[in-house]
Amino acid sequence: MHYLDHAATTAVLPEAAAIACRVMTEQFGNPSSVHKMGIEASGILETARKQVASILNAEPSEITFTSCGTEATATAIYGACRRKGRGKHIITTAIEHSATVNTVKQLEQEGFAVTWLQPDADGHISIADLRAAIRPDTILLSCMLANNEVGTVLPVKEFGKLLKKKAPNALFHIDAVQGLARIPIKPKLWNADFISVSGHKIGAPKGIGALYIRKGVHIAPLMLGGGQERGMRPGTEAVPNIAAFGEACRIRLAQMQKNYAKVEALCAQLQEGIAQRFPWAVYNGKSDMPHVVNISFPGCKSEVLLRVLEMHDVYVSSGSACAKGKASHVLAAMQLDHTRIDSALRISFAPSNTPEDVEALLDALEEGVIRLKRN
Ligand code: PLP
Numbered sequence: 001m002h003y004l005d006h007a008a009t010t011a012v013l014p015e016a017a018a019i020a021c022r023v024m025t026e027q028f029g030n031p032s033s034v035h036k037m038g039i040e041a042s043g044i045l046e047t048a049r050k051q052v053a054s055i056l057n058a059e060p061s062e063i064t065f066t067s068c069g070t071e072a073t074a075t076a077i078y079g080a081c082r083r084k085g086r087g088k089h090i091i092t093t094a095i096e097h098s099a100t101v102n103t104v105k106q107l108e109q110e111g112f113a114v115t116w117l118q119p120d121a122d123g124h125i126s127i128a129d130l131r132a133a134i135r136p137d138t139i140l141l142s143c144m145l146a147n148n149e150v151g152t153v154l155p156v157k158e159f160g161k162l163l164k165k166k167a168p169n170a171l172f173h174i175d176a177v178q179g180l181a182r183i184p185i186k187p188k189l190w191n192a193d194f195i196s197v198s199g200h201k202i203g204a205p206k207g208i209g210a211l212y213i214r215k216g217v218h219i220a221p222l223m224l225g226g227g228q229e230r231g232m233r234p235g236t237e238a239v240p241n242i243a244a245f246g247e248a249c250r251i252r253l254a255q256m257q258k259n260y261a262k263v264e265a266l267c268a269q270l271q272e273g274i275a276q277r278f279p280w281a282v283y284n285g286k287s288d289m290p291h292v293v294n295i296s297f298p299g300c301k302s303e304v305l306l307r308v309l310e311m312h313d314v315y316v317s318s319g320s321a322c323a324k325g326k327a328s329h330v331l332a333a334m335q336l337d338h339t340r341i342d343s344a345l346r347i348s349f350a351p352s353n354t355p356e357d358v359e360a361l362l363d364a365l366e367e368g369v370i371r372l373k374r375n
Contacts, residue, residue: 002314002360006201007148007178007292007348013203013251016244020205023240031237032226041239048246052210055249056185056195064211064232065242069177069198070099071222072211073142075233076173076194077103079219080140081112086169087137093117093125093154094333095147099196100175101329104142117143119334123152123285130159134166141172145179149330149346150285151292153183160191171217177201177209181252182260182291193217199245202252208241259351264290266349266358273362278369284331284344291350294331296343297365300372305345308368314361316347 003011012020023044029037031045046060053060066072077100081090092104094116108114115133117125125143134141141163146153160172173194176185181202187195192214199208213219213232225234252259267290274281274295284294297305302318309316318328331341347361 002357004347005315005317006350009200010350016204016247019247020240020244023243044243048242051246051250055253056212058212062212064229066209068209069196072196072209073099074103075222080171087139089113089135089138091115091133091141093143095119095330123150127158138167138170145174145176148178150294151287151289153288156190164191203248204245205241208245262351263349269358293347296340298339298343300343305368309364312364314364316345
């Protein structure tokens with residue numbers, strides 16, 4: 001199997017799976033219970049909180065566990081915008097994940113004014129456009145750290161500085177789901193008030209995320225219930241997933257540089273192979289991260305090409321896994337023409353990939369492209 005769709009999700013690390021299994025079957029107490037089993041579960045929770053805080057360069061008390069990246073993002077955006085008497089203007093970008101796009105659209109329907117910053121043809125968002133968008137009543141800037149479809153990295157440090165200078169009361173949310181364990185996360189340097197992350201992109205199970213909330217920032221939770229997660233996220237904590245997430249953060253933090261170099265080499269191998277075998281193919285966006293490569297083979301519909309690759313046990317995607325076959329709003333915002341959008345493939349690496357995976361992809365692409373061109 002040659003799995004090259006790690007921006008959609010990735011395998012659970014064996015160490016993370018082992019911890020989750022142990023917590024599920026042996027250390028299964030409820031962290032709110034006051035007996036020994038509960039205290040043990042609570043200890044597991046706090047260890048994981050420290051591990052997640054460590055990869056986020058944050059304090060453990062600034063970490064709230066959620067069910068996924070989407071919930072973390074919704075908590076931050078709704079929480080920031082529903083603070084009373086603050087203003088009605090939100091700034092976001094047209095290349096956000098649907099977790100942000102649809103939450104902001106909902107607020108737009110509720111009467112908030114929204115500025116959607118547009119990318120250039122490479123998939124970058126400009127600081128000048130943000131400067132022009134900030135208003136005295138701006139309450140929130142929500143943008144991603146790294147784009148999940150084209151791999152561009154947004155200038156969050158400059159964005160944060162500018163926002164706090166021009167609208168000191170506005171809050172800054174960063175969706176760092178695709179940047180986690182790839183790019184060092186620096187909440188203070190970036191002036192971030194909220195940072196969303198997700199476990200299943202870095203080797204934890206699906207169904208676990210976290211939200212960094214800067215100390216001193218107070219927002220209302222999405223749900224009411226018990227007092228778990230200091231009332232920010234009621235509901236009995238998913239301790240097995242949380243423990244696995246902590247372990248994945250610990251491992252991926254320790255290996256971050258080594259993993260980056262490995263993925264960089266795989267990306268270079270892919271680009272070399274593409275240049276030799278498909279010099280007519282076109283890259284979509286100027287990816288700033290070697291983990292994500294978006295490329296079109298004009299004339300070869302991506303849905304059909306995906307099936308041919310699948311027959312060779314090679315797995316990539318045609319865009320965001322959450323968009324399931326819908327034309328990419330990111331490529332559309334970059335104003336690429338339809339032939340390019342319809343033939344786009346997203347190839348995304350993890351450190352577990354090998355040069356053989358890249359060769360298998362190139363061979364399968366060659367056969368697929370020849371077959372589709374012939375038809
Ligand atoms: N944000 C980005 C950039 C993503 O790539 C994803 C997942 O694909 C999410 C948010 C949503 O994360 P989750 O699947 O944990 O809800």
